[in-house]
Amino acid sequence: MLLPVIAGVDGLAESLAAAEWAAREALRRDRPLRLVHVWDWHLGSRFGRGHDGEPANAAQRHLALRVLQQAEERVRCAVPGVLLTGEQVEGPATAALLKAAEQAELLVLGSRGLTGLAGLLVGSVAQGVVAKATRPVVLVRTGEEAEDEHVLADDGSPSTRTGYRDVVLGIDLADACDEVIEFAFEEARLRRTRLRVVHAWQRPSAISMGPGDIGLVNDPARGEEWQGFLAAVLAVWREKYPETEVLETVVEGKASTALVRAASAASLLVVGRRLSERPVLPRIGPVTHAAVHHVCCPLAVVPHE
Missing domain, CATH: 3.40.50.620 (HUPs)
Incomplete structure (x- = not known):
């Protein structure tokens, strides 16, 4: 059933x-x-x-x-x-x-x-x-309409006859989860549209650095390293969904800011939420909290272990 x-x-x-x-x-x-x-x-x-x-x-x-x-x-x-x-x-x-x-x-x-x-x-x-x-x-x-999921027509007017806007997936590469990634790929497949995957990273502060991180504070290649990591995580999903175009975006800054910005032109934003070991506490995490209150497009929150 x-x-x-x-x-x-x-x-x-x-x-x-x-x-x-x-x-x-x-x-x-x-x-x-x-x-x-x-x-x-x-x-x-x-x-x-x-x-x-x-x-x-x-x-x-x-x-x-x-x-x-x-x-x-x-x-x-x-x-x-x-x-x-x-x-x-x-x-x-x-x-x-x-x-x-x-x-x-x-x-x-x-x-x-x-x-x-x-x-x-x-x-x-x-x-x-x-x-x-x-x-x-x-x-x-409130106010979400069918045409809001679609790109504008050639004359700039809303339309449901045009293609869908991107599906955006916010991903934390330190906690990447198959359930969340698969949900986003499936939503993009259903719409026959592009999936934009966004990861935001921040340079470690002197306080948060471990003993081996001191030489990496000003490392200009850090963004490229995250880009390579993201490509590796998504490789298997690209093979599983070969018809889905994927745009990988790695930015330096706060994740909440990057996702709110990316979602401004999206048909759907997908984020994950780790299932709490203490489900009595209604906590959704700072990034999801920011998305709930500031993102205008539909927001999918996918729980995962």
Whole structure:
């Protein structure tokens, strides 16, 4: 049985954008799409719940059904060819979405980053899911449209008839992981577009140097060494995906800065997240954190051992 692409929907603009993106991704992967809306009975007091709780639950279920129907109508209109189902589940949201992700090819959520109070609240759910999910999670911003994934037409106008923009993979060569690399190559293959692989390095400081590093502080060949290392890591993947054009980019500087810059012209940014030995702590790492809050294109966070 094929695992579905799952999108979490809550009626807000960013979740509707995420649902549409998830529908397009489901078609690319030839997978069904499942829309999931989470409602939390603990919020029932705002509806004037009686002593047995039934009036509140009925009101919540009615609102949940409306949210789900709105998302389904939006998806069917935008991506009519996708095989679509909808489901209501009881919250809290982070726990429910994490459970749904376990049965998903990937989970797609809306994200506002840090724009205002609502953005912080939405971000707390998205960030909590990203920090603990064992399956890939894609975050999609409000306003994301199908044409945003494509290069501009010859006249400079947005179009879905042009080729896809690059898929960008942020890679840490000190912790390169096959699951993350394969995910990025597969996304580029599905779009028949170029994969741009970005590694950022920084010169060691006098404090961080080991005993044998003192002569390498001003080594002008350090960037070339990283370039050769990156080529070696990607060699096997080039053989596995011979039709995918790969652009290797090695830059000196902060990884978060390099990825935000590279993602400005991308259809998708892919980063990895190491599975924590203590999954109770919702930590995603500084580079992923920066990408979640500052990258405008869809962001795929791929967990790995």
